[in-house]
Amino acid sequence: MPLYPENALLMAPLSGFTDLPYRRAARAGGCRFAFTEMVDVASLTYARERSAGMLRRGPEEEFLGVQLVGADHEFIRRAADVVNEYEFSVVDFNLGCPVPKVAKKGAGAELGRHLDAALACFAIIAERSRHPVTAKIRIVDAEDPAPTLALAKGLAELGAQAITVHGRIKEAFYSGPVNFGMIRAVREALPGVQVIANGGVTGRVKYQEIRRETGCSLVMLARGAMGNPWLFNELSLGDAYVPPDIDEWFGVIREHVEGMIELYGEESAMRMARKILHDYLKGRGFHSVMKALASAVATRADFEAFLARTKQEHSESYWTQLEANPAAERRLRR
Ligand SMILES: Cc1cc2nc3c(=O)[nH]c(=O)nc-3n(C[C@H](O)[C@H](O)[C@H](O)COP(=O)(O)O)c2cc1C
Structure with missing residues (x-):
């Protein structure tokens, strides 16, 4: 059974934002598939009580993924064990975060650049987790598809059921064009895995463009839905959409x-x-x-x-x- 139905719209994990009240607002706007904020694997060991709040799931949340970020094997192991005590729809591993606080620890997008290290971390989650596992990556090199494809294939071989590809490199942070061709290449290379396209969707025009150019029917919304949770309904209902008054x-x-x-x-x-x-x-x-x-x-x-x-x-x-x-x-x- 695939994790997501055709044409599913996912709400991105957003650090400092996608807590339970945020997700409830998104769900009021039509969001079905949502994630927690990224949770640092070390904090699940050292500040378990504080970070446990980030794992809170509303009784009405039919689908909720938890996202982990980190690079230390022991902390990843322990975090996977903590997450196993909860009910989640998926456990997602962050290989795309470019912020210095995360990159400094060799995690997020920095980890995504080191194939063997990234796969070693993901292997621990895949082996330990009782939930389905997925990953969210950035493209590794803007010109050469090989390293991005190697990462995506490696993750798939370890059991990733879905891979979200944010079509920008680490240095671009959140600005600049989205590399649709690279997302398409990942989708074509991995027929057995659900590939989710992410980057720059703010409305219908960009939504149609990312679907057309990447060939992905699965799309993740991030900044476009910030302050505009109705974007989910707008994109899924088409002409039947009625904006909020x-x-x-x-x-x-x-x-x-x-x-x-x-x-x-x-x-x-x-x-x-x-x-x-x-x-x-x-x-x-x-x-x-x-x-x-x-x-x-x-x-x-x-x-x-x-x-x-x-x-x-x-x-x-x-x-x-x-x-x-x-x-x-x-x-x-x-
Ligand atoms: C404020 C903010 C927080 C973010 N936090 C996370 C996060 O916790 N985990 C993650 O995988 N991506 C995170 N991202 C990246 C988004 O999920 C998304 O990949 C990125 O914004 C590109 O999509 P967009 O162009 O549609 O905004 C964050 C982005 C922003 C702007």
């Missing part, structure tokens, strides 16, 4: 932030909510004063005041325009 938009934000308060307590939740509120405001025709208000939210009362102001400050013309053109492209988070 201001009340629905408002309701999803309220539930999202209330979920954060429940999970982290008011003070931490409010600090974390600022970036989330910015994303929800982005590209929706709000006056810039709202951004300043979002940045200053520190208490539940501030949040209520922020919400009340969104009702006053929102631009009618944007919401009317949205109704007329539900597929209008929004800008990506930088």
